[in-house]
Amino acid sequence: MSQYVPKKTDRFTFGLWTVGNIGRDPFGTAVRSSLSAVSIVRKLSELGAYGVNLHDNDLVPIDAAPAERDSIVSEFKKALADYDMKVPMATTNLFYDPAFKEGAFTANDPKVRAYAVQKTMRAMDLGAELGAKVYVFWGGREGTETDACKDPRDGIKRYRECLNFLAAYDEEQGYNYRFAIEPKPNEPRGDIYLPTVGAALGFISTLDKSDKFGVNPEYAHDTMAGLNFVHAVGQALDAGKLFHIDLNGQKPGRYDQDYRFGAEDIKANFFLVKLLEESGYQGSLHFDAHAYRTEDEEGVWDFARGCMRTYLLLKEKAHQFQQDAEIQAILQDVHSDAEGYAQLLAAPTAENRSKLNATQFNREILGSRGYRYERLDQLTTELLLGMR
């Protein structure tokens, strides 16, 4: 059905590093050849993606001379134009090089921090040149294996100073990026600072230009800590801070798996798609994942197709949920506000406090009500199984 064929308007994006992943892991070497950036752009465009995102060094080698850099960028821009692909988001690789082994923005050595900021300034230049509007900060090395080495308050403070510095650079250059912080609890560091979506939201309120900053939640990252990702995204939306999102698959309580979107916990993925669609979120739907290591290049494109298709299938399921009379009847019943208490609580006035104070509640009645959530969840399950 054509409704499940990805279109530009679906705003699907992939990182160069995702379909470009060569299958190296801590216990094994590469299983696939590198794909050129240009070939990735072409193929993703064919598959219906809207854009491609990148770290500076996904495109330009860390030590490239200016001329080499310019030639690479120019060829890449041509490919973007040829295949009608955007670069909606850019970011900095502050994790691969040994220079960052003890941290980047939070390193104990101030010289490392300075180098990390300089590298980011240049990567921001690159992103701007490619038209990126969102700039992501994933602090993969910002953490510790032992807290003997660093006061966590210093970690947070240094992080803030670097982001304040870069926000000022953004303003100076007129880039007008939306900065999106991407949290992760651990791996590759023992523990990473700003481990969760919530931690990033809390941190943002301490920044100089907090309006410029939002979050880039990744399904796998909060899920690694066993947290409810739908709740995390809901909080980000409530705060007006969902600037970008990374979709993939992950089991709780283990290493970063970065599976195909939809590969794990269909129900949670459904609620996520439903929330994104109902919220009117207009940013990229970015797949930060990679093909299983069992795959060759054909499998990589199977993987990319699967991410997009499952999103569209779940979007249709969200639509069905809204149209399902029995589901909606249960929801309407449990949300009913026959006596106007919702209104009362929404306005913290003296009059409402006094009204509330005078009310007599019957807690036995409140406690004896059945909510029919077993039925509601079962109906959801059957809807997901296509058996409804």
Next chain:
Amino acid sequence: MSQYVPKKTDRFTFGLWTVGNIGRDPFGTAVRSSLSAVSIVRKLSELGAYGVNLHDNDLVPIDAAPAERDSIVSEFKKALADYDMKVPMATTNLFYDPAFKEGAFTANDPKVRAYAVQKTMRAMDLGAELGAKVYVFWGGREGTETDACKDPRDGIKRYRECLNFLAAYDEEQGYNYRFAIEPKPNEPRGDIYLPTVGAALGFISTLDKSDKFGVNPEYAHDTMAGLNFVHAVGQALDAGKLFHIDLNGQKPGRYDQDYRFGAEDIKANFFLVKLLEESGYQGSLHFDAHAYRTEDEEGVWDFARGCMRTYLLLKEKAHQFQQDAEIQAILQDVHSDAEGYAQLLAAPTAENRSKLNATQFNREILGSRGYRYERLDQLTTELLLGMR
């Protein structure tokens, strides 16, 4: 040694519900008799505690008539005076009664939300009468088993409305409480809103009177999700939001164990005590834990003594860490800022940006440095083992 005997100035507190825990669990019935509030106050005072904290219904039954309530409170106040004990913190029980089975501040039924707010207003009155300065919100029932029943944005929004309502009540009554939100990821609900210290910090920035609000981190709660609690407390301190703290013991990735402080992960507990002491935190050191179910009343007091004693032992270890020449030499070396980069990054001026831009970094040199953290962590381990 007298330095390990708890004193009032150590600000150790327990909840009535902690030493009063009767050992019921999901699979077993009570193993100990209830202790009266007055006997708890007396015994804790003898053991060197500074104060005792409570939920409204720890002291006053949920359906007590006014006269009964007043008589209980009066007797309890007399005990506080007799044994020189304070009530630094109070809170509301919004989780035990069936009325709250679907949530309290975030319930779908607005009448339940209204009852929860009213109950809290009365519990705030009680706390104020007992001299409490900190008021804790632990939303134990604020969550879901299935996200079919509620949009997470609604959960967050209702939570905010209720807290805004109560902050206005606080102002009206002149209580001047410091409100402390206590996060928890799950249990007794499948997933709880505001699951982590970070999530609570993020949420606070969206409240009407956000200055009145801080956090009450609990060791067990962030640890259940496998997060680094020391980092979480560090972030709260950095934001000026550490209003209260709950100390106990917990293994990651399992049910809420609420063990004696120090029973799990000695190294993490050490870094926590070190951070609290170095930060100048002046709030209560509250033990939110209970004795193993294998214990009778004697074991309960063993438990209470152990919590306090281990804190004092680790405080002494933190002092030793500061005095240890080899440890301090490693730390001094790795933090050195010989070339002034720390200063440069601290001020996001055009001049500094330009200076940074012009700097040449040698990433090979940065990457080849050894940090001696294996040695540092080993020294810490040996210090903890008393073998140094």
Next chain:
Amino acid sequence: MSQYVPKKTDRFTFGLWTVGNIGRDPFGTAVRSSLSAVSIVRKLSELGAYGVNLHDNDLVPIDAAPAERDSIVSEFKKALADYDMKVPMATTNLFYDPAFKEGAFTANDPKVRAYAVQKTMRAMDLGAELGAKVYVFWGGREGTETDACKDPRDGIKRYRECLNFLAAYDEEQGYNYRFAIEPKPNEPRGDIYLPTVGAALGFISTLDKSDKFGVNPEYAHDTMAGLNFVHAVGQALDAGKLFHIDLNGQKPGRYDQDYRFGAEDIKANFFLVKLLEESGYQGSLHFDAHAYRTEDEEGVWDFARGCMRTYLLLKEKAHQFQQDAEIQAILQDVHSDAEGYAQLLAAPTAENRSKLNATQFNREILGSRGYRYERLDQLTTELLLGMR
């Protein structure tokens, strides 16, 4: 469709304690009234269940006098007959009473161990009287909060002695039970002995009458530890040791949730049903779960219906998987044994070793193959979503 209506031949069973669960949890009191054993039998029969299982004290109070016991049992047997319900499995409650707070078969106090064995002998009598063929051992209290109290070797040794004792009793009485050990990693104890299906399988090989013993894997239990339950059941089947199974829903890394079967991880549940059906397993399909605490009695029956219906829906999906040409083509391709190596490895003969030794393998060719598992898993996902 009638194929999704439970029938006796589906062998679905529930525990009295499951639909009878009154919604107590560590932080809240009961939300539902108790249901009588007889009314449970009647209602489950109406819903299509095959049988009902029980702990001794689900039916007979722990201190019942013989006459009371006999009258209860007699009334219960009449209900079983009236409603054509079986008791395929029985077990002992060795966890609720304070006597077992330090363990039952593994308690340090030998008198507690003796009492636990005696209680089990009597519960075996009860089970036999009710026609139970499988007897389950769930050692809920067999564990520790601190390993200071017990050498783990003693725990294992005592466990074995008690089971050997009871196996001899079984033989003496001619009950001819199939004994099924049910593992769990933790809760209500800090850590429980025999934490996983694997641990139980390993332990069985050390028992006097190991042929009488198998396992009763519970989805929630291995899943709490983040283990792959399908693999665990596969190992039990491979060893001929799957004597019983407990089906429910659970998220990894948290407290024991005991959700409705199918409520969590649809894909894992699908592979589980597929494995059970393909293996020819003929034991009970027991739902060891309970309704959300938000539910009243109506919700309890919604819950029971949902467990059975989802099993039947997934069974149909397993059938579709077998019929799906594209899926089967991928599987056939990756399992192909064109050169007969499978046969060679199956027979550890000198000839085969010598043949193998002489073979030249081309590891580059082996490594370059793509397995098409992204496609295979995507097809599975779409089949599960009813979009195929």
Next chain:
Amino acid sequence: MSQYVPKKTDRFTFGLWTVGNIGRDPFGTAVRSSLSAVSIVRKLSELGAYGVNLHDNDLVPIDAAPAERDSIVSEFKKALADYDMKVPMATTNLFYDPAFKEGAFTANDPKVRAYAVQKTMRAMDLGAELGAKVYVFWGGREGTETDACKDPRDGIKRYRECLNFLAAYDEEQGYNYRFAIEPKPNEPRGDIYLPTVGAALGFISTLDKSDKFGVNPEYAHDTMAGLNFVHAVGQALDAGKLFHIDLNGQKPGRYDQDYRFGAEDIKANFFLVKLLEESGYQGSLHFDAHAYRTEDEEGVWDFARGCMRTYLLLKEKAHQFQQDAEIQAILQDVHSDAEGYAQLLAAPTAENRSKLNATQFNREILGSRGYRYERLDQLTTELLLGMR
């Protein structure tokens, strides 16, 4: 103190791959240079290690010609002799090469399985030549990302066939290895077969020559799944199956950290050392860990020293625990068997059953006893802190 200086008689070993680890991880490149096998042997000998263990390809490149292989082996044997170092354990690298990306002994492709067995035969030859007595099987690639691709029963069956084949080869060659299976729950595969010590023990009982097989438990591996490693080792000892052990540090519920022994959970490490020492275990104490990525070569040797020293410190603590009068008094009290029930349960005779049946137990008395485990665990904590 000389008692904390490692000696040959302490039987400490390291893998070539442990101190030789160059600090590559999923997000970063190498930070340290390779060390030659000979230099590792020399340095470890200086530090007091007893031996060094290896995978075939730690020493000999996967494609080495026979002459190259022999020359490498000969040089290595000379170094072993020169520095008085043993190779107590050898193993096969069945995870690094792309050939094994879909599994080795459990691969769907029978040719891959055959190659894996052949490679292991040759690695067994190498190990035998170097004097290894224990041969380890770590099935790092034996697992799945999606269970669509393989029936778990097939995985187990193939694993068994390969091990049976190799056991026959061992017999044929007269190597007389003790085979030790090393379980791991996940990483690098989504889920790994034989995920826990228990699963390996269960599996062993299904092998042709099960007496030849035992386990090689690794602290990090069961701990990743949040299981109690001390209990796992206790079960292995009880079954007479502890053939080897891998010591390191790990936090539950996250990626494989392989920290220095003692770096995580001091109390659990203490109980582990205590168990090993009290059990009379005489195998190698192998450190399967590596230095933090922040370290240069100096840090690597700090790491190696730390592993051994912490073991010796904890061994001394275990001795103190045995000598501590207050600790021993509590233990003696709770284990008392005044009425002879331990003896009764140890013999499953008709007489004992009848005696037990006739006994009257008072469960209120059993349930009211206090066990003083809070005190016991607190004393243990203080002993560990050197404050006792």
